[in-house]
Amino acid sequence: MAAASEDAASKGSSAGSGGGRGRWSQRGMTALVTGGTRGIGRAVVEELAALGAAVHTCSRNEADLRARLAEWDATDGLRGAVTGSVCDVSARDQRERLLRDVAARFGGRLDILVNNVGTNFTKPTTEYTAEDYSFLMATNLE
Numbered sequence: 001m002a003a004a005s006e007d008a009a010s011k012g013s014s015a016g017s018g019g020g021r022g023r024w025s026q027r028g029m030t031a032l033v034t035g036g037t038r039g040i041g042r043a044v045v046e047e048l049a050a051l052g053a054a055v056h057t058c059s060r061n062e063a064d065l066r067a068r069l070a071e072w073d074a075t076d077g078l079r080g081a082v083t084g085s086v087c088d089v090s091a092r093d094q095r096e097r098l099l100r101d102v103a104a105r106f107g108g109r110l111d112i113l114v115n116n117v118g119t120n121f122t123k124p125t126t127e128y129t130a131e132d133y134s135f136l137m138a139t140n141l142e
């Protein structure tokens with residue numbers, strides 16, 4: 001999926017429709033939050049959008065991403081503020097495509113990066129395979 005919520009996309013670097021007034025205003029800011037469909041990433045997306053930022057997010061599961069974008073577009077204060085791309089950040093070609101999406105949506109300007117996606121294996125390091133190690137490095141550091 002390229003991206004949903006073309007409304008927000010077409011706003012370029014202008015902020016979303018959130019409140020965003022006062023000391024913590026993010027109005028006029030652009031943000032990329034990886035892994036925004038659940039958990040901490042979702043909370044960060046919603047907070048930044050509510051503060052007025054234009055936010056782009058990603059996840060691997062297209063259905064989840066579409067559902068979340070629709071939910072946000074139906075929420076007062078977040079409507080039109082968030083766009084998204086399907087992307088597995090452990091894959092270089094998908095990361096590069098994500099950054100192209102972000103550049104296109106925000107006119108080449110990114111103020112905030114929240115590199116939320118990260119992973120780990122709950123086993124002793126000595127039991128890591130070469131594939132485990134490569135996956136961790138690709139997801140967490142590349």
Ligand SMILES: NC(=O)c1ccc[n+]([C@@H]2O[C@H](COP(=O)([O-])OP(=O)(O)OC[C@H]3O[C@@H](n4cnc5c(N)ncnc54)[C@H](OP(=O)(O)O)[C@@H]3O)[C@@H](O)[C@H]2O)c1
Binds near residue numbers: 061062
């Ligand atoms: N929760 C905690 O107690 C805790 C504690 C310490 C650190 N952390 C770190 O905080 C971050 C978020 O944790 P969380 O508990 O909020 O996670 P979560 O609830 O499992 O949510 C992870 C989010 O990232 C997306 N995601 C996962 N792998 C991805 C990938 N390879 N490419 C793109 N999107 C991906 C998921 O969507 P898809 O599955 O659809 O891709 C989902 O939107 C992680 O880096 C985690 O290690 C969490």
